[in-house]
Amino acid sequence: MLRDVPLPLSPAQIRSIVESQDAPIALWSGAVSSGKTIGSLLAFLMRLAVAPDHGLIVIVGRTLQTIERNIIDPLQATHLFGPLAKHVVHTNGSTQAVILGRTVHLVGASDARAEGRIRGSTIALAYVDEATLVPHSFWMMLLSRLRVGSESRLLATTNPDGPFHWLRKDFILRGAEVGLRNWHFTLDDNPSLDPGFVARLKAQYVGLWYRRFILGEWCLASGAVYDMFDEHRHVVDLLPYMRRWTAVGIDYGTVNPFSAVLIGQGEDDHLYAVSEYRHDSKRALRQLTDAQYSLGVRQWLADVRRPGEQGSARGVRPEWIFVDPSAASFMNQLWTEHVPGIAPAVNDVLDGIRSVGVALGSGLLRIHRSCEGLLGELPGYAWDEKAAERGEDKPLKLDDHSADALRYALHSTAHEWRYLLDHQEVNRAAA
Template sequence: MINISKLIGSGYNRFWHNKNFYRVVKGSRGSKKSKTTALNIIYRMMKYKWANTLVIRRFSNTLKQSCYTDLKWAINKLGVSHLWKTNESLPELTYIPTGQKIIFRGLDDPLKITSISVDVGILCWVWFEEAFEIETEEKFRTVVESIRGSYDDPEFFKQVTITFNPWSERHWLKRVFFDEETREDDVFAITTTYRCNEWLDEQDRKRYESLWKTNPRRARIVCDGEWGVAEGLVYENFKVSDFDIEKVIHETQATSYGLDFGYVHDETAFVALAVDQKEKKIYIFDELYEKGLSNQKIYERLVEKGYEKSTIIADSAEPKSIDELKRLGLRRIRGCSKGRDSVMHGIQFIQNYKIIIHPKCVHFIEEINNYVYAKDREGNTLNKPIDEFNHLMDAMRYAMEVFMEKRKARAVPSLY
């Protein structure tokens, strides 16, 4: 007999038993929301023989290392691995006694979602993991509309489970599921934090707690699961929108790449962008955002992405790293220009453009939603940005130097 309270621990009892149509968890990092959801789905599917589950993330290539892995972990945690069949290639999970299925899809292929059918029971449950990656409510609604039909069982219920970290209060998830005046009917919504995770590693727990001392603004989001507040944003004219990357590159004929170095405590941040000078638009179409990368690893990651021959403008504060990357094979990498007020000059230049971000650039989206102007001790806004959420923002600034230089060149009058 499984002891559910011992299995899930504290903070999720109401979530576990809830049967509202929408079951939403906004949580901090380390709040065990994904692991608890995975356990709940496996447990419930073995209880209700009519249930099949569709698991959704914005991009299909992120499913295998996240939701699929979590659900396999849940099967083993419950001690029922002999009752489940795994299919790594699809991926897919099948409950052997009945043939019920857990199906995985990405929103990057909507046709494969609308055409899903099951052999046993009904497709009645959906789990949207990392729902903050879904840039429009319309994409979300398309999937929800596929959850229809009924089943002849008094215990039958349909449910959409949504889990995410709250990056910005401007996201549609807040309006649809959390704001009293606009929220959907039939919603159960909670916020959980790392404090309800009794199995969290002690080192991680101390790291979260120390964040309150070093970076209280980030701690409110990362530790307490609060919405990122958009007040005082450095860049306000941006949107997340799916676009054809190859088409944009071809039509603009103006790409550039920026690199900000990091290592142990900060991420190495790389951004790829295309610029439409006529329409004053910057298209963000690729990123790299990872801690602990040596220069060799940076080189390998950028080669994997196909940028070996690209002109990359990097942080000139690290000339040694630039020289090493050049020796490794990034022949066209160079340092950015720095001088008095160069940060604000770069920001002001970029503010003349509309920034359009491809939804796969999730770290860029997080940063731009939280990159705000600093304040003094009295709460007055200063004419400089905060020193956080800025690695990709700096990389964008470096990449845009190319276009700043072109503008300066045009402004110099000819002597002949």
């Protein structure tokens, strides 16, 4: 089967594939794009070929969509798996696939209720994508369902998380006791990576994410969230001409501060936090209504100076205005007033923090000095160390309103600006 794969395999991948065949629980962990998924999927196909006829075969992921994207799509790619790919049959949206002639059940496990989907089942072979994202209760239920004697196998992949995560504490560190073998992968273990791609990956992950996803460390979320922020590097007094007025991010507050941050793309292909609107009811001794906030935001945008244009040109119309998704009444107010481009922000906190961290760490994002609320919050925006000790990555909910507004604007448009990172890499190489 290994001879059918067109990609070169590293010694680490081959070793893990061979050694995993006899392991009750086999785990591939480490850096992103380090070859662990290819190695684990080949091991899964080899186990599937000899799996007993009695007992279910399951592939588990956070959602059905992530299973299709991370597992099924690669398995169907001939440039990855050669002639084996034609033996993977699946219709998008279906909770079943046929792989090497065997029916495989696709199980989404986004919360503890997912354990009901496998309760009562007898499972012969299971593959888990991104095991740290699977609820602990589901993992334990899955282990209890592997009851085809010594023939049952569980294969899983993961990127590292915090050092107190249950997967590390209860399984990796107790591997010999619980029957788990763990193979740690780095970027050097993937022989198919282009050096330029490796350089881009290293530029795109910073701080906590660099340690986990590039170095493969199981490290604690501690200290400043944006530890790469440097006033001398990131704060500017002068702005270039803006090619695009990309987005406004709005964090809604009545008792807490209300903050809006405007993002533009400069002619130098950097992103800029150009201006900020902020109302702190505690300082102003006055709370505003949705209508008053709407008026305030519209007047602010109408008064924003457009840099790089002749005279004192003012007034911008951003392509998008992303609002805190919990602020339904405020969004309704904006829609009622026919304000264009209104949408709920993408509020995946950790992924959003990572997007902001990428923009800051790469030097892509710069912040105008007038954004006083944002500049006041970023240096003190910190991880909750008590949550980290429980195995959770959470920032402290303290003085984070402008930081959240920035996250809404950047993360909701990340698909539109990530290509600028490649431009930066080219410019650095040419310098």
